[in-house]
Amino acid sequence: MRRFAVEVVLDALILLVIILVLGFIQVSQPFPFGTGSAPIIALRGAGIVGFLSWAAILVLVNRFARPVLVALFGRLLFSTMGLFVVIINAVTIWITGELAPIKLGVVAQPTLLWVLVGAALYTALSTVMDALLGLNRPDLSGRERGRGIWGFLEALPTPRRNAILENLRLQQVYNAIYTTSLDIALAGTPVGDLRRWFDRRVIGNKAEMTDAAAP
Known part of the structure; x- marks a missing residue:
């Protein structure tokens, strides 16, 4: 629950930041040769509640819908060197916009x-936020994540299930290599100290990679 709240904030x-920049x-308007003009996103006056509710739905969509998208299109992530993300x-942003009760902008x-x-x-x-604060640190807690999608996959026909399982396994391998390598690379830096502090004090994780080392 604490991690969920942190991710929402x-x-x-x-x-x-995105809305302010855009x-x-x-x-x-009409784009690209119209005579009128408009900001890319015009803030609709949504307050703190609006942003937090929108972010909460986005976090939930990322937790439940994103694994399905990765399972279906995982090969494109690798063939495009990650750009398909x-x-x-x-x-996921479009789904969130459809589900959110408060619209942030036009x-x-x-x-x-x-x-x-x-x-x-x-x-x-x-990506930068995850790297700086360690939200993508390797999970050493032993908790099994994504159990629901594995149960769903068991009900699929075998050929389709095998293709989706391969996509998920490839993504898991990539995530494991990336997060572990990043954690090792930053271990002796001030960013590494920040990641460990944030992981312990803010996220509340107790497991630590005390002996992580490159092979």
Whole structure:
């Protein structure tokens, strides 16, 4: 629960930064050769509750819908060297926008283009935030995550199930290599100290990688 709350607050801050940045950029309407202009995202006056509720739904969508998207399109993540994650984030942002009771802003036309731009910014900012604060540190708690999707996969026909399982396994291997390598690389730096402090004091994780070393 504590990790969920932290992720909600951080995602709310990321969303605020994205809206403020894109709100300063004026684009032609209709895009690209129209005579009018409008900000890419015009803030609708959503307050703290609006941002936190939007971020909470986004975190839930990332936890439950994102694994399904990765399972279906995992091969594209590797064939595009990870760039397809922007598309996945765009889909999760769109789903969140449909589910959120409070709308944060009005997006200029064409909406799809600016959602992709917002998703690219979200991908970059969340990656930096995860790296700095250690939200992507290897999980040593022994808790089994994603059990629900594995049960769902067991009910699928064998050929389709095998393809999806392969996508998930590849993503798990990539995540394990990336998070462990990043943790080792930053272990002796001030960023590493910040990651460990945040993990213990804010997230509340007790397990520590005390003997992690490169092979």
